[in-house]
Amino acid sequence: MMERQSSQSIVEFLLESMENLLEMSDQFEKRVTLLETSMTAEKKRNERNGNKARRIFAKLENRLKHLEATAKVPRPDPEAAAPLLLEEEGPEVLASYLRSIFLDSDLHFPVQALARDANVVWDETVEEETVEEKPIWMDPAEYSVRKAVVDQLRSGMEDWIVVGKEKLALEGEDKYCEENLLVELLNAKSVFDHFSTNDLNEARQRANPYETIGNAFFLNRSAMKIANLDRIFDWILSKEESDNREVKNPVDPTAKPQNVDRNAPIFYFADVCAGPGGFSEYMLWRKGFYNAKGFGFTLKRKYDYKLFLFQAGAPEFFEPYYGVDNDGNVMSPANIASLREVVKRGTKGNGGVDLMMADGGFSVEGQENIQEILSKRLYLCQFLVSLSIVRPERDGVPGGNFVCKLFDIYTPFSIGLIYLMYIAYRRISLHKCHTSRPANSERYIMCEGLTEEGATIIREYFTAINNKLDEIQNVKSKKKDFTDDVMEIVPESVIYGDSAFMNYILEHNNRLARRQIQYLNKYRVFQIDMDQTHLRENYLKYWRVPDLPRNNRDRDSPYQAFGRMCGQQLLSWDSLGGNPKEFSESILQASKSFARVAQYYYCAYTERSLPSVFLTLNNGTVFHRGMEDRYWNRYDGKIKIARNSMFLAHTTFRYQTKNHQVFKAKKILRIVDAANLAGDNVSKLAYPARMRAAKKFCDVLEQFGNTVEGGTELVAAEVYSIEDLGSVEFQVKSFQNEMIALIEDPSASDASLLQVHSMRVVNLLKDQFDLCWSRSQKMLYVSHRQGKMKTTFLNDLRSGESEAFTGFWDLLATKKRRGNGGQDDSQDKQLLWRWAQKIQSTSSYGPQAIVTEEARDDGATLNSLKEQLNGEYERLNCGGASFIGDLFRK
Numbered sequence: 001m002m003e004r005q006s007s008q009s010i011v012e013f014l015l016e017s018m019e020n021l022l023e024m025s026d027q028f029e030k031r032v033t034l035l036e037t038s039m040t041a042e043k044k045r046n047e048r049n050g051n052k053a054r055r056i057f058a059k060l061e062n063r064l065k066h067l068e069a070t071a072k073v074p075r076p077d078p079e080a081a082a083p084l085l086l087e088e089e090g091p092e093v094l095a096s097y098l099r100s101i102f103l104d105s106d107l108h109f110p111v112q113a114l115a116r117d118a119n120v121v122w123d124e125t126v127e128e129e130t131v132e133e134k135p136i137w138m139d140p141a142e143y144s145v146r147k148a149v150v151d152q153l154r155s156g157m158e159d160w161i162v163v164g165k166e167k168l169a170l171e172g173e174d175k176y177c178e179e180n181l182l183v184e185l186l187n188a189k190s191v192f193d194h195f196s197t198n199d200l201n202e203a204r205q206r207a208n209p210y211e212t213i214g215n216a217f218f219l220n221r222s223a224m225k226i227a228n229l230d231r232i233f234d235w236i237l238s239k240e241e242s243d244n245r246e247v248k249n250p251v252d253p254t255a256k257p258q259n260v261d262r263n264a265p266i267f268y269f270a271d272v273c274a275g276p277g278g279f280s281e282y283m284l285w286r287k288g289f290y291n292a293k294g295f296g297f298t299l300k301r302k303y304d305y306k307l308f309l310f311q312a313g314a315p316e317f318f319e320p321y322y323g324v325d326n327d328g329n330v331m332s333p334a335n336i337a338s339l340r341e342v343v344k345r346g347t348k349g350n351g352g353v354d355l356m357m358a359d360g361g362f363s364v365e366g367q368e369n370i371q372e373i374l375s376k377r378l379y380l381c382q383f384l385v386s387l388s389i390v391r392p393e394r395d396g397v398p399g400g401n402f403v404c405k406l407f408d409i410y411t412p413f414s415i416g417l418i419y420l421m422y423i424a425y426r427r428i429s430l431h432k433c434h435t436s437r438p439a440n441s442e443r444y445i446m447c448e449g450l451t452e453e454g455a456t457i458i459r460e461y462f463t464a465i466n467n468k469l470d471e472i473q474n475v476k477s478k479k480k481d482f483t484d485d486v487m488e489i490v491p492e493s494v495i496y497g498d499s500a501f502m503n504y505i506l507e508h509n510n511r512l513a514r515r516q517i518q519y520l521n522k523y524r525v526f527q528i529d530m531d532q533t534h535l536r537e538n539y540l541k542y543w544r545v546p547d548l549p550r551n552n553r554d555r556d557s558p559y560q561a562f563g564r565m566c567g568q569q570l571l572s573w574d575s576l577g578g579n580p581k582e583f584s585e586s587i588l589q590a591s592k593s594f595a596r597v598a599q600y601y602y603c604a605y606t607e608r609s610l611p612s613v614f615l616t617l618n619n620g621t622v623f624h625r626g627m628e629d630r631y632w633n634r635y636d637g638k639i640k641i642a643r644n645s646m647f648l649a650h651t652t653f654r655y656q657t658k659n660h661q662v663f664k665a666k667k668i669l670r671i672v673d674a675a676n677l678a679g680d681n682v683s684k685l686a687y688p689a690r691m692r693a694a695k696k697f698c699d700v701l702e703q704f705g706n707t708v709e710g711g712t713e714l715v716a717a718e719v720y721s722i723e724d725l726g727s728v729e730f731q732v733k734s735f736q737n738e739m740i741a742l743i744e745d746p747s748a749s750d751a752s753l754l755q756v757h758s759m760r761v762v763n764l765l766k767d768q769f770d771l772c773w774s775r776s777q778k779m780l781y782v783s784h785r786q787g788k789m790k791t792t793f794l795n796d797l798r799s800g801e802s803e804a805f806t807g808f809w810d811l812l813a814t815k816k817r818r819g820n821g822g823q824d825d826s827q828d829k830q831l832l833w834r835w836a837q838k839i840q841s842t843s844s845y846g847p848q849a850i851v852t853e854e855a856r857d858d859g860a861t862l863n864s865l866k867e868q869l870n871g872e873y874e875r876l877n878c879g880g881a882s883f884i885g886d887l888f889r890k
Contacts, residue, residue: 131538133232135431135446138504141422145498149423150453157461161468166485168370173410175492176502177509182410185513188520189368215278216540217550218285219309222278222359224545225435225444229403230286231543232433233446236401237355238286239267248288251546259289259680262693263799266700267292268353270343272385273330273360273378274298276306277318283357284313289680290642293700294318295346295353297339297385299328311551314678316620316642319346321705330360330381333466336388343389346704352391352455358382358404371441372408377469379406379417384462386447387424392455398426399450406430407441415505416490420461421447422501424454430508432515439519443512465489558623558632561615565646565676566809567683576613576812577627583761583833585860588722588868592772595780597872598883599771600831601687602720603672603760604743606652608836611672613812615646624649627812637712639669640701642678647671647694648812651712654745654752655735662735662742665752671698671716672760675808683808684801687762690808691719698747715747721884726866730756730851741835741847756847759833762811766829769804778881833860 153160174182215221230237235245244260267287271280275298284292296305300322307315321342322328323335330336347353360378364371386402393399402425409415409430422428426449436442468486476482496502540547556564562573590596605611612626614635620643622635637651649671656665674694675683682693694716701714720728731742731753742753765771768785771794780794782804789804797804811830837846845858855864872883 130434131542133228133431133434135232135429136504136508137427137429138422139500140427141498141501146423146451146453149420149494150457153457153461157464160461160489160491161465161486162488163468163472163484164487166483167411167487168373170369170372170408170410175412176410176415176505177513178506181510181513181517185517185520186369188517215550216545217548218278218312219276219281219306220278221435222274223282223312224278224543225433226279226282226357226403227286227543227545228433228435229431229444229446230282232431233429236446236448237357237403238283239354240286245286245544248291249286249544249546251541251544253546253548257288257679259291261288261291262680262682262696264291266350266696267355268295268347268350268391269293269355269357270295270297270353270385270389271318272297272356272358273382274357275303277310279357279359280305280318281310281313283355284310284315284317290314290317290678290697290700292317293346295339295343295389295705296320297323297328297330297335300326304328314642316640317678317700319703319705330385331377331466331470333463333470336381336385336463336466339385340388342705346702347391348699350391351394352389352400354391354400356386356390356400356402358386358402361405361407372411372414375407376411376413377466379404379414380462380466380469383417383421384459384466387450387454387459387462390450390455392450392452393426394452398448399455401449402445402447404445404447406443406445409443409505410509412488412490412492413486415495416488418445418505419490419495419498419501420458421445421454424451424458425449426451430504432512437519439516439522441512441516461489556618558615558617558625561617561623561644562613562632562646565615565644565681567681571809571813573625579610580760580830580832581828583759583831583860585864585868587828587831588865590872593775593876595771595773595872595876595883597722597869598773598780599764600722601762601764602722602725602833603691603717603762604754604756605650605672605758605760605832606670606754606756607650608757609650611648611650613646614641614649614669615676616641616643618643637667637669639712639714640703641714642697642701644676644679645697646674646676648673648675648808652754654748655742655755656750656752657733662733662740662753666713668713668715670754671714673808673811674716684805685807686764686798686802686805688719688721688764689798691716715745718746722865722869723882723884725862726869730847730862732847732851739837739847741851757834757836759835761831761833763806763829765804766806766810773876773878773883775877778879780883 170182170186215224218224226237230240235241247258247260249257269280269283269292271277271283271294274280274296277296280294280296284294294317296318298305298320305318305320307318307320310318321339323332324338325332325335328335343353344351360382361375362378364374367374382404386404390402391400406414409418418428418430425447428448429446430443431446432438432443436444465486472482472484472486475484537547588597588600610627612624612629614622614624616622620641622637622639622641623632624635625632649669652668652670653664654666654668655662657663671691671694673687674690674697675681677693677697680693682690685693698714698716703711728743732739733742734740735755741756743756745752745754765782769789770783770785772781772783773779774781774793777793781791782789782794782797782802783791784804792802792804806829835847835850837843843858845856849856850859850861853861853863855861855867
């Protein structure tokens, strides 16, 4: 028993002593004293794992090898001697032995500068720990200043590029800060050159008041940085309005998010040099649902985006692109040009992204003092990309915005870059946010409102600089002794002549240097900050970010997903389906003020069979099920669809013509109705409003960089009022010995066509509701037959839910309404207008007749519907006004 206790005490002591030696390599003598005083308590602890002891000894071995190599003294063997000394001589002798190893014979010299002084009492009053931040904007460049710079660049931009011998030190770079502050800062940084990674991490965790902010429920800390910047710059990054922000992303975890931006334009953003994607995850979460589309550009492999880890935002709305070189190198001129092309196509009529974020950086271990010099081309290329892909101001609409991480900005090259961004954008700000660790040199440049000159002249100049640096780099790769570099890109006289710019830069650099020196000193003494938890709670509240754990999405089945997305409908699959009734013109006939002709909407079915229900699981897997199917089936197409989505769709084909021949071109998945879109329940909206939401959903999912080659594209069908049908161009062509009707596919980038097999005809309103025409107001209004709902103009209902509208489930859940006779005893909600010619039929009714003939006894034609519409205009005395117009397209 005594032997076991003795052995246990030996292992316990060795584990504790070795751990402390590894963690506190700056002051061994004080640590030995601490071990001596804690010996009694250590003996009472449970037996430690022997493997852990061996790992600790192995680490100590490596440390001792390093000391032997650097100090040129024999390496002691504590693993052999320590147990014997402890057992036979006691803790005092062991303490002396350890002291002799690390404090005698000059082995202490490398760690003297790192010693944390236990006698130092940190003065907390010198720190400024605030929750709210007030960034300082630089005064915008005056018109005359901006014009002078642009004119000089137009006349000869190459003259501004100054090439000299490269400089690999910041000493002497005091033109844009106080000399004494730069010297003190470089000295303070140098103290940490010999810190181990463990010591640096411990110092940060103990001394940084903002360390516990962490990453909240996002992928990483970068997400919180952009949340921080978004808030303090008054939401100019996400362009969120206060009324909508809290509704889409409530801080209260019990509140249900609502998509109040469903009808807003898509917000386009780019995330450059920012893998694994924290910036993008925040932006997708903040914009909510399917309101944002992101483009990503970063290095492949190690620094790539980790979309599979996105939990707060939908990764399907983010498209990584790696340039024509397929490596994500932002310094490649060819990559920049190809990225510009992809973004211009991807943002369609927007002209570029509304926001670009850049977070480029790389390891400079052992070279922290020249991080700025090593990053100069990275600074340049991130700025160049912003001028290439951000939307410039046009027709009175302000340009897009740009935010980018920087480090030190003391050299003429860095200051020249910032000066040109000051010219390229309407205004800029340099700011170090609370989520940037206070002891490092990290800061952000915020640029608001890209100008036309920035997107043209300044962009061309940055391109010329990058080409010059590329040329120099190519020469360096062949001549190792070649030391040329671009040293200056804006004449010193131009910068010094702009007093507003100079004063801002000097004040900014001096202020940040003082703060950085202060926290470097705090890190050195490993001072514990006592306000971390309190500050974290206040920051999250200020930034309007819920304090929630990271959401690890549970696996689910298609049956669970269907039940979840049905919501309060509580439908069983058996209640869905049934064959729709045949469409007849007679249902459009009306009397009095009823406008039944305007009450129906038309959607082309491009397959002979009825569409299936599609849904996505939490992990993004897509399933589908036909109305008569007994089970859910995994979709075998390669496609990206956001989680928590459910819709009615056809797998169909686009057609093209060549030499007057029609052929199938590309498979697509075509939505004809929608219930849930990325968690947005649209099932109770009016049918055209549901399809407008589906169109936006598909636009955000569309890929432009060929990252999903051979995949199935998701598109939303067009929905037509009877007025719209008159303007649609239908073609009738022969295909496989059959005459078919074709319409242009507006979602295709080329001249693709879709076959019209039939038309889905949907009643806009539920039973007991009628659409009527107000002769006095020249507007449609909705009326309940028993007066149970206030009469309301359709214009006031078009964007939101209403009990009057026929919902998604109303159209599908028809079986439960059928009476004993087997017929639907409700008003006709969904009808089918068949266009394909019936097999073995002697009737000539089909596509040719429907598109070209005036009227038929055996079915409706486009011309007969147009004639009926004109008759209703006259009967209701519309006076030239249209019923629907673009009501549901606004």
